[in-house]
Amino acid sequence: MFESLFSPLQINGITVKNRLLVPAMVTNFATEEGLCTPKLASYHEAKAKGGWGLIITEDYAVAPEGRGFRGVPGLWTDEQMESHKAIPEAVHKYDGAKIFASYQLLMYLWEIRM
Numbered sequence: 426m427f428e429s430l431f432s433p434l435q436i437n438g439i440t441v442k443n444r445l446l447v448p449a450m451v452t453n454f455a456t457e458e459g460l461c462t463p464k465l466a467s468y469h470e471a472k473a474k475g476g477w478g479l480i481i482t483e484d485y486a487v488a489p490e491g492r493g494f495r496g497v498p499g500l501w502t503d504e505q506m507e508s509h510k511a512i513p514e515a516v517h518k519y520d521g522a523k524i525f526a527s528y529q530l531l532m533y534l535w536e537i538r539m
């Protein structure tokens with residue numbers, strides 16, 4: 426009954442070991458400067474350890490104006506990018522678990538709506 430759920434999936438050349446996917450969910454676990462925290466890295470690590478095949482991160486802001494919440498992870502400085510490497514490093518310890526980053530572009534959406 427669950428053969429499909431536990432069979433691998435190909436996404437753009439990447440093999441995901443099963444169909445168990447964690448959708449993007451805001452955590453507010455990053456710092457106000459958008460840096461990764463041990464709590465954020467261990468949140469994702471726990472999912473990988475539990476056997477999820479693919480984890481989608483919450484939205485990363487790519488510019489300070491694009492943040493929609495407090496504690497949003499950011500990727501507009503070298504320091505932020507360096508700090509968030511802790512997440513894939515933690516996730517990849519577990520049996521082929523994969524993680525994709527999602528991005529938040531709220532400022533562009535607001536511009537379109539205006």
Ligand SMILES: Cc1cc2nc3c(=O)[nH]c(=O)nc-3n(C[C@H](O)[C@H](O)[C@H](O)COP(=O)(O)O)c2cc1C
Pocket residue numbers: 448449450451482483484527
């Ligand atoms: C607490 C919470 C936080 C969420 N954060 C995000 C997010 O950061 N980015 C996003 O695209 N979707 C976010 N979502 C939407 C979930 O990814 C979405 O609910 C999930 O894909 C399930 O879809 P469904 O509600 O249509 O079943 C969030 C949902 C919840 C409940």
